[in-house]
Amino acid sequence: xxxxxxxxxxxxxxxxxxxxxxxxHWDETSQCVLQRASQLKNMLGDSQRxxxxxxxxxxxxxxxxxxxxxxxxxxxxxxxxEAQQKEQKSFHAExxxxxxxxELFNGLTQKLIAVYPGDDTSRIKRMTESVNQRYNNxxxxxxxxxxxxxxxxxxxxxxxxxxxxxxxxxxxxxxQCESVESEIDRNPLVLKFVGKANREGFNIRxxxxxxxxxxxxxxxxxxxx
Numbered sequence: 001x002x003x004x005x006x007x008x009x010x011x012x013x014x015x016x017x018x019x020x021x022x023x024x025h026w027d028e029t030s031q032c033v034l035q036r037a038s039q040l041k042n043m044l045g046d047s048q049r050x051x052x053x054x055x056x057x058x059x060x061x062x063x064x065x066x067x068x069x070x071x072x073x074x075x076x077x078x079x080x081x082e083a084q085q086k087e088q089k090s091f092h093a094e095x096x097x098x099x100x101x102x103e104l105f106n107g108l109t110q111k112l113i114a115v116y117p118g119d120d121t122s123r124i125k126r127m128t129e130s131v132n133q134r135y136n137n138x139x140x141x142x143x144x145x146x147x148x149x150x151x152x153x154x155x156x157x158x159x160x161x162x163x164x165x166x167x168x169x170x171x172x173x174x175x176q177c178e179s180v181e182s183e184i185d186r187n188p189l190v191l192k193f194v195g196k197a198n199r200e201g202f203n204i205r206x207x208x209x210x211x212x213x214x215x216x217x218x219x220x221x222x223x224x225x
Contacts, residue, residue, distance in 0.1 A: 046112055053105050054127060060098060061134045067091065068141055074148045078156060085149055092142050102135050 068091070075081050109128040113121045 046108075046115070050108055050112060050124060053108060054131065057101060057105055057131055058134075060101075061131070061138070064091075064095065064138055065134070068138060071145065074145070074152045076152065076156070081149065081152055081156065085153070088142065088146055088149055092146065095138060095142055099135075102132065105131065 071084070071087065071091075075084055106128060109124055112124055
């Protein structure tokens with residue numbers, strides 16, 4: 001009878017131990033499930049914030065890319081160049097101002113990668129890299145265009161200076177031609193000094209017209225530079 005009671009007690013003890021282990025396992029599993037559920041809930045919120053920010057930035061990037069494409073080629077006239085420079089400064093200012101949003105977006109990406117190391121974050125890495133690449137392309141494009149505009153303005157200013165020098169020379173040459181012509185009118189004997197030109201019927205006024213043709217050629221050559 002005692003042996004039977006001992007056997008029953010051992011069975012009860014084993015059963016109690018099993019129940020205890022099951023309860024402990026249940027508690028651990030339940031806690032893990034609750035933690036994972038909370039993590040997934042937080043992940044969903046972070047992912048939604050990430051996606052919302054990504055769409056906002058990509059919309060802005062698309063607008064800036066379209067605006068950049070509409071800028072057209074660099075002009076060669078002062079008035080159009082001035083307008084293009086103003087547009088360039090406005091574009092560059094907006095691009096620089098928005099850089100803070102790109103940095104915040106990169107920070108959000110790094111947070112997701114750090115907080116959820118056990119989850120696949122390769123997709124958000126690719127999307128963030130794409131955003132950064134598009135922003136860098138815009139930044140490089142506006143810098144290169146700024147250099148082209150600066151060169152165009154410099155060339156135009158150099159052309160204006162050269163043109164002023166040429167016109168001064170032309171004015172002096174015309175004045176000298178008029179003086180020679182007046183001298184010829186007063187003293188016909190001066191004609192012997194023009195020799196060959198006089199025999200070919202080439203007079204001083206024709207020389208003046210040739211100078212104007214030279215001026216036109218000068219303009220053409222400068223515009224081709």
